[in-house]
Amino acid sequence: MGKSKEKRLCKQVKHDVLEEDLDGYKKLVVNPTHLCVKCGRVCNDPGLLCEPEPID
Numbered sequence: 046m047g048k049s050k051e052k053r054l055c056k057q058v059k060h061d062v063l064e065e066d067l068d069g070y071k072k073l074v075v076n077p078t079h080l081c082v083k084c085g086r087v088c089n090d091p092g093l094l095c096e097p098e099p100i101d
């Protein structure tokens with residue numbers, strides 16, 4: 046269960062995170078506060094996005 050701070054949500058998704066840790070991913074995207082303007086992904090932790098933009 047290693048946690049890497051280098052892993053961003055945008056990149057995690059590309060690495061089969063949905064298959065490996067779907068529940069963990071759900072926790073990151075529920076009630077999202079930020080949107081990645083680069084990838085279009087949403088997350089409640091802006092640190093995991095490459096180009097986070099607050100969602101009003």
Ligand SMILES: [Zn+2]
Pocket residue numbers: 055081082083084085086094095096
């Ligand atoms: Zn991104």
